Amino acid sequence: xxxxxxxxxxxxxxxAGAAWADWAPSGPIKLWIGFGAGGETDTxxxxxxxxxSDATGWTxxxxxxxxxxxxxxxxxxxxxxADGQTIGMGVSMPVLxxxxxxxxxxxxxxxxxxxxxxxxSAQLAIxxxxxxxxxxxxxxxDHAASSDGALVGFDAKPQELLLNVLNKDxxxxxxxxxxxxxxxxxxxxxxxxxxxxNAGTHIPYLDSGELKxxxxxxxxxxxxxxxxxxxxxxxxxxxxxxxFYIAAPAGLGDDVQSVLSDAxxxxxxxxxxxxxIQNALHTEPSGDGPEATRAMMDDGMKxxxxxxxx
Amino acid sequence: MMAxxxxxxxxxxxxxxxxxxxxxxxxxxxYGWLRPQTLPRACAVALLVLGLALTIxxxxxxxxxxxxxxxxxxxxxxxxxxxxWAMSRFGFLPVxxxxxxxxxxxxxxxxxxxxxxxVGLAPVLSWLVVDxxxxxxxx
Amino acid sequence: xxxxxxxxxxxxxxxxLLNLAYVLFGVVIGQFVGAVPxxxxxxxxxIAIPFTFALDPLVAISFLVGINKGGLFGGAIPSILINTxxxxxxxxxxxxxxxxxxxxxxxxxxxxxxxxxxTGDTFSDLVLIFLSxxxxxxALRMGPVEVCALMLFAFSILAxxxxxxxxxxxxxxxxxxxxxxxxxxxxxxTPRFYFGWFxxxxxxxxxxxxxxxxxxxxxxxxxxxxxxxxxxxxxxxQGDGDDRLSLAEYLSCRFVMLRGAVIGTILGAVPGLGSTxxxxxxxxxxxxxxxxxxxxxxxxxxxxxATESANSAVVGANLIPLxxxxxxxSISAALLISAFKIHGIQPGPLLFENQxxxxxxxxxxxxxxxxxxxxxxxASLRLWVFAIRAPTSVIFPSALVFCIVGxxxxxxxxxxxxxxxIAALVSLAMSACGFPVIVFIIxxxxxxxxxxxxxxxxxxxxxxxxxxxxxxxxxxxxxMAIGLAIWLGRGGxxxxx
Numbered sequence: 014x015x016x017x018x019x020x021x022x023x024x025x026x027x028x029a030g031a032a033w034a035d036w037a038p039s040g041p042i043k044l045w046i047g048f049g050a051g052g053e054t055d056t057x058x059x060x061x062x063x064x065x066s067d068a069t070g071w072t073x074x075x076x077x078x079x080x081x082x083x084x085x086x087x088x089x090x091x092x093x094x095a096d097g098q099t100i101g102m103g104v105s106m107p108v109l110x111x112x113x114x115x116x117x118x119x120x121x122x123x124x125x126x127x128x129x130x131x132x133x134s135a136q137l138a139i140x141x142x143x144x145x146x147x148x149x150x151x152x153x154x155d156h157a158a159s160s161d162g163a164l165v166g167f168d169a170k171p172q173e174l175l176l177n178v179l180n181k182d183x184x185x186x187x188x189x190x191x192x193x194x195x196x197x198x199x200x201x202x203x204x205x206x207x208x209x210x211n212a213g214t215h216i217p218y219l220d221s222g223e224l225k226x227x228x229x230x231x232x233x234x235x236x237x238x239x240x241x242x243x244x245x246x247x248x249x250x251x252x253x254x255x256x257f258y259i260a261a262p263a264g265l266g267d268d269v270q271s272v273l274s275d276a277x278x279x280x281x282x283x284x285x286x287x288x289x290i291q292n293a294l295h296t297e298p299s300g301d302g303p304e305a306t307r308a309m310m311d312d313g314m315k316x317x318x319x320x321x322x323x
Numbered sequence: 324m325m326a327x328x329x330x331x332x333x334x335x336x337x338x339x340x341x342x343x344x345x346x347x348x349x350x351x352x353x354y355g356w357l358r359p360q361t362l363p364r365a366c367a368v369a370l371l372v373l374g375l376a377l378t379i380x381x382x383x384x385x386x387x388x389x390x391x392x393x394x395x396x397x398x399x400x401x402x403x404x405x406x407x408w409a410m411s412r413f414g415f416l417p418v419x420x421x422x423x424x425x426x427x428x429x430x431x432x433x434x435x436x437x438x439x440x441x442v443g444l445a446p447v448l449s450w451l452v453v454d455x456x457x458x459x460x461x462x
Numbered sequence: 463x464x465x466x467x468x469x470x471x472x473x474x475x476x477x478x479l480l481n482l483a484y485v486l487f488g489v490v491i492g493q494f495v496g497a498v499p500x501x502x503x504x505x506x507x508x509i510a511i512p513f514t515f516a517l518d519p520l521v522a523i524s525f526l527v528g529i530n531k532g533g534l535f536g537g538a539i540p541s542i543l544i545n546t547x548x549x550x551x552x553x554x555x556x557x558x559x560x561x562x563x564x565x566x567x568x569x570x571x572x573x574x575x576x577x578x579x580x581t582g583d584t585f586s587d588l589v590l591i592f593l594s595x596x597x598x599x600x601a602l603r604m605g606p607v608e609v610c611a612l613m614l615f616a617f618s619i620l621a622x623x624x625x626x627x628x629x630x631x632x633x634x635x636x637x638x639x640x641x642x643x644x645x646x647x648x649x650x651x652t653p654r655f656y657f658g659w660f661x662x663x664x665x666x667x668x669x670x671x672x673x674x675x676x677x678x679x680x681x682x683x684x685x686x687x688x689x690x691x692x693x694x695x696x697x698x699x700q701g702d703g704d705d706r707l708s709l710a711e712y713l714s715c716r717f718v719m720l721r722g723a724v725i726g727t728i729l730g731a732v733p734g735l736g737s738t739x740x741x742x743x744x745x746x747x748x749x750x751x752x753x754x755x756x757x758x759x760x761x762x763x764x765x766x767x768a769t770e771s772a773n774s775a776v777v778g779a780n781l782i783p784l785x786x787x788x789x790x791x792s793i794s795a796a797l798l799i800s801a802f803k804i805h806g807i808q809p810g811p812l813l814f815e816n817q818x819x820x821x822x823x824x825x826x827x828x829x830x831x832x833x834x835x836x837x838x839x840x841a842s843l844r845l846w847v848f849a850i851r852a853p854t855s856v857i858f859p860s861a862l863v864f865c866i867v868g869x870x871x872x873x874x875x876x877x878x879x880x881x882x883x884i885a886a887l888v889s890l891a892m893s894a895c896g897f898p899v900i901v902f903i904i905x906x907x908x909x910x911x912x913x914x915x916x917x918x919x920x921x922x923x924x925x926x927x928x929x930x931x932x933x934x935x936x937x938x939x940x941x942m943a944i945g946l947a948i949w950l951g952r953g954g955x956x957x958x959x
Contacts, residue, residue: 049508049872049874050505050508050509050511050871050872050874051507051508051509051511051797051800052796052797052800053800053803053804055508055511055512055800056511056512056515056800056804059512060512060515074458074460076459076460076874077874078874078875079661079664079873079874080660080661080662080663080664080874080877081646081653081660081661081663081664082663084660084663085659085660085661085663088660115350115653118658161924162924164921164922169651170650170651173651187921187924188921189606189918189921189922190648190649190650190651190914190917190918190921191914191918192648192914195788195789195790195799196733196789198787198788198789199601199602199783199787199789200605200606202602202787203602203603203604203605204605205605205606205607205922214788214810216808217788217808217809217810217811217812217813218810218811220812221810221811221812223811285515288806289515289804291806292803292804292805292806293803293804325895326895326896329895329896329897330629333633340640344655348654348655348656348657349647349652349654349655350650350652350653350654352650352652355649355650355917356649356917356920356921356925357647357648357649357913357916357917357920358649358650359647359649359650359652359654362639362643362913362916363640363643363654363655366636366637366639366640366643367640369632369636370633370636370637370640373629373632373633373636374633376629377629377630377633380629382627382628382629382630383626383627391683391686391687392686392687395686395687396682396683396686396890398686399682399685399686400682400887400890403682403862403883404883407866407876407879407880407883410866410876410879411876411879411880415867419863419866422859422863423859423860423863426685426858426859426862427855427856427859429685430685430688430853430854430855430858430859431688431855432853432855432856437852437853437855437856440852440856441855441856441859441860444856444860445859445860445861445863445864445867446863449863449864449867453867453871457509459509459871461867461870462866462870462876462879
């Protein structure tokens, strides 16, 4: 009990604002990560947990719950009590896609959760070899039309759907499904693909001049390539924005939600976590709190519905 | 006889796949070269054909399995199954030592020192390393 | 090629006391987790990575490399001593290792495994150090069509493992591929056979299935087999002093180990095939050259030398695509990439340019880890040979608890444990009916990659079989696959096992 009071006192100490209510966790907080152990997102989640623990004095236990890009974790999260003791970190796209395509099979909705914070959005690019005879999407489509179609590699469903949107006027892009950004880069370099989506593995190859970036597939441009326009800027009103975010079961109550959210946002602004986000996702922390994260998910639903033509 | 029955079981599984598992538990996609059902269906047909072939020509007995008394094996399996269920229900720390103790006893061990070691070693060591030292959670 | 000063500075960084301490620590952990059934070096690395965030990059990577290399040998220990592989890669080592140990020579068997493991590992490390750049460029030529052909080539090694009944072997292989189709399909990303369990979206966990079928099934069987009257240790050590490995015996295996190391290095340089397949491929090739000594499957040291040199060589070679082109060759290599990344080091084309000193430091650490593995291994094999003098009634229940803990940790929940238990039951049923379990496992390991590369191949060829002529490497591999299947099939069914 004493430990918790000290924890609460510390929590009050670090927060100057009056937004901090009386709430403090009554035991260890479980931070579930929707991915397996050992990856960059696992390390990122563990660092957020550690920073949060250091700053507030709470005990934070990080657990891996892999499966379906976070669907397995959120399924379980929706069933635990909304007492603020269990929160989960996942990525938006698999959730949005499954809620759009097979809502009847997914045992939760967007309303099953209270949203706490966004971590960052993964930077998704469309890249090609340096010697490819095109520099933008229009050029890629022309190249595809003038040859036997262009092979474009992707590693997640929404990317394939984005290609379908590009193809809507009889384009000849042929999607090739691969497993990871690394496999996509390997096949680009080996000349087995004409272009490919990529979420970061491509960046050193931009520096070395072996690859060039054709478009940003996100809603905005990428910080490392400010001159490359987005797919939207190139005339197709579509984007893919996989955002890492943290949520809790719905029904937390405003005070609990704001205490947790503030603690998470403070942890994400710590130097070690900023570095880890930069290293893992090649971008800055998003800084979005509960409302903005919920809005991001609602907008994402509309966007994914467009992708699936619904 | 066993061999023919196992062939029949394999063929039956092939039929089950084709008639129920594949239609109900995969999604239909209207385009593409390799549909979600393509490979499972190929496997199901192969199982059906191979199973029927086995029923007709059981042939050589295959790899001889190690000799085990089926009754004892079934008993061990039931105990372990119950243990795993209890672990998901009540947690690792209370259940693992009990499960270990039961298994040590089933193996016929009656010397106290060894029973104590069997109960203590794996459950307690795991708990100390995983939970206390590494701060990772156990069931 | 960086200048000599950078290379020397890199090696200098590696050979410090701090680094040595971490390599030693890693090897000790690796050998331990490898030797305990159910817990493997991959899981130990995954758990260790977040802790290494606070360390200097070279120290962190050296530590992880130590765990990986230690685990490679560690996995062979229980495989040999109690016929229960500590890691899937070591399953093939049990074929000759366990009979040799059971005949009273556990020291000889484990020493052979240790020396073959370190030999294979050192061979592939040297290939990595001197030839990684040109090999990585060759590996780039392997597109989806070539990988698909390579998968078929790997499937053909199954012909050597099918055993006396061709039909039963084929059934096991088809079941393995079918099991690999559970989860999201590779072309469209739709879920298959998941029955409401989202954990199955990514397919059944390889670790849970392999541990269940290989280790847990054997543990259940052994627990059912011990009776009240007899409580022997798992192995009785023979008293006649022939429990060591002579230099002549080691040298008699030199060609076997060289072949194993070459097979492991080639398979390791190409992502996706894995060390379990390499070990079996090397074993199958070695068994073809039966020299009339101890029969294979009855405790021939060449059987141990073949599998351990091959599976250990895979690990060094897995780093060839990693360092050459930034592509991980295996799960443990992917974990190393994430360790690089969280330290802000991007694997890729500029790695040798920007981080030459670090890479040569890594090479130094790898060689140091091999030596450490050899020295620590001497002590740990004595320890384990001593430990299995405990009654089987204690060993097997403890091993089962460790399997539960290990699979729980690596799959992140009780779902994985349940899957492991089901896999064990399937394995028991299969072996009771004479279906070869190992054929199932290898087909299952290869199945997902096969379906994916087949889908990619069909898109790329656009349905035109004539387009295959544009892929000569694939054609050669296909021809080799057919040849190998015939060669292995002829010898493989001649004798049981």
